[in-house]
Amino acid sequence: MLIESNKITSHNDELFKAHKNKLVFTASEIGETENIIQKLIDFQIAIPSWALGTGGTRFGRFPGGGEPRSLEEKIEDVGLLHALNNASGAISLHIPWDIPTDYQAIKVLAAQHNLKFDAVNSNTFQNQVNQTHSYKFGSLQNVNKAVRKQAIEHNIEVIQQGIALGSESLTVWLADGSCFPGQLNFRKAYQNTLESLEEIYAALPSNWKMFLEYKCAEPNFYSTTVADWGQSYSYVKKLGNKAFTLVDLGHHLPNANIEQIVALLLMEGKLGGFHFNDSKYGDDDLTAGALKPYQLFLIFNELVEGMDAKGMNHATDLGWMIDASHNVKDPMEDLLQSVEAIMIAYTQALLVDRKALEIAQNENDVVRAQEILQNAFRTDVRALVAEARLRSGAALNPVGLYRDLAIRKGLITERGLKTVATGL
Numbered sequence: 001m002l003i004e005s006n007k008i009t010s011h012n013d014e015l016f017k018a019h020k021n022k023l024v025f026t027a028s029e030i031g032e033t034e035n036i037i038q039k040l041i042d043f044q045i046a047i048p049s050w051a052l053g054t055g056g057t058r059f060g061r062f063p064g065g066g067e068p069r070s071l072e073e074k075i076e077d078v079g080l081l082h083a084l085n086n087a088s089g090a091i092s093l094h095i096p097w098d099i100p101t102d103y104q105a106i107k108v109l110a111a112q113h114n115l116k117f118d119a120v121n122s123n124t125f126q127n128q129v130n131q132t133h134s135y136k137f138g139s140l141q142n143v144n145k146a147v148r149k150q151a152i153e154h155n156i157e158v159i160q161q162g163i164a165l166g167s168e169s170l171t172v173w174l175a176d177g178s179c180f181p182g183q184l185n186f187r188k189a190y191q192n193t194l195e196s197l198e199e200i201y202a203a204l205p206s207n208w209k210m211f212l213e214y215k216c217a218e219p220n221f222y223s224t225t226v227a228d229w230g231q232s233y234s235y236v237k238k239l240g241n242k243a244f245t246l247v248d249l250g251h252h253l254p255n256a257n258i259e260q261i262v263a264l265l266l267m268e269g270k271l272g273g274f275h276f277n278d279s280k281y282g283d284d285d286l287t288a289g290a291l292k293p294y295q296l297f298l299i300f301n302e303l304v305e306g307m308d309a310k311g312m313n314h315a316t317d318l319g320w321m322i323d324a325s326h327n328v329k330d331p332m333e334d335l336l337q338s339v340e341a342i343m344i345a346y347t348q349a350l351l352v353d354r355k356a357l358e359i360a361q362n363e364n365d366v367v368r369a370q371e372i373l374q375n376a377f378r379t380d381v382r383a384l385v386a387e388a389r390l391r392s393g394a395a396l397n398p399v400g401l402y403r404d405l406a407i408r409k410g411l412i413t414e415r416g417l418k419t420v421a422t423g424l
């Protein structure tokens with residue numbers, strides 16, 4: 001299924017007048033907008049291949065129909081999102097949930113949809129068919145060397161697959177840990193994990209990055225071997241300059257100050273990228289910005305400040321990815337909403353008056369500092385985000401057009417009602 005460009009044009013024509021009015025008003029409020037719009041046009045957020053179907057929960061799954069049945073169909077779905085918003089120009093694969101058969105054909109298909117391959121994700125948290133050893137007691141940390149070797153080899157295979165596709169980074173997330181006190185020797189688990197990671201790291205091409213994602217708990221509920229940013233940092237620092245920490249917003253203990261974590265990792269040159277989502281309780285994997293839009297803004301506020309201080313390119317120097325799961329929404333609509341929320345938070349962070357904030361900080365003017373941040377956060381920047389889409393040939397209202405074109409209905413007709421995407 002493809003969206004014809006005249007459908008986007010007529011949708012935009014219809015909304016143009018109202019949009020222009022909003023844009024003029026926004027510009028009158030904030031002044032210079034061209035720089036911001038260009039940054040938004042450049043900013044791309046990778047879509048996880050595993051979020052295109054309804055993941056459900058461990059209690060039930062309620063597929064909505066028309067889910068992608070293959071890697072090809074997942075690429076087509078991300079292509080649809082990218083046509084609608086021109087901000088989802090990459091797909092992040094999870095192996096072996098996605099196994100390319102014909103690499104060349106997959107690359108051609110992705111290129112037809114203007115998509116790149118973002119980080120490839122390995123999976124040693126589930127046993128795969130025909131696998132010799134079980135990951136029941138961990139993978140890279142396992143007390144049994146043969147299990148560790150199997151997990152290392154899987155990661156190296158994922159790197160090879162990523163190379164064949166043109167990806168340039170590997171994300172490692174480990175479910176490794178323990179469920180009960182006494183189950184594990186923490187130091188030995190750490191050492192085994194480090195040694196295993198070193199072997200994987202040695203297989204990275206020179207232009208690649210390795211992201212080590214941390215998570216406080218789940219599926220292990222007593223200890224996790226890469227549980228927080230400090231633990232991830234201690235591994236990546238030892239591994240070398242191609243290794244970085246990946247921050248998944250849902251992987252922290254309640255009330256963690258994620259923006260401070262981000263600021264410090266960035267300062268240390270060890271922030272690699274993000275898995276965006278939102279949560280109220282744990283790893284809820286809800287739509288980015290659905291619950292805590294101010295936190296998302298504060299994270300971007302640190303990113304913009306820290307990246308600018310280091311002369312980093314906002315669009316390319318970190319890995320921007322979504323990690324979401326769906327239970328009650330159409331995954332495609334949800335992903336469009338996530339991208340929009342991320343774009344809005346980024347734009348608001350670009351509005352922060354940095355000089356004034358620095359003065360307020362130096363004068364310990366707490367009230368003024370808060371005013372500056374909240375002024376930016378409370379500015380309605382949606383017209384700027386929409387204008388970036390308009391200029392790059394995408395839709396002024398992606399979710400609106402998705403519905404008007406009855407895309408889900410079309411996908412159900414094409415693929416059937418009872419389809420199950422591989423993944424979570």
Ligand code: LRH
Nearest residue numbers: 121173213248275283323
């Ligand atoms: C673990 C995680 C990790 C996995 C994905 C499916 O909770 O966030 O990124 O690869 O979910």
Ligand code: MN
Nearest residue numbers: 213248275323
């Ligand atoms: Mn994640």
Ligand code: MN
Nearest residue numbers: 248250283323
């Ligand atoms: Mn997660």
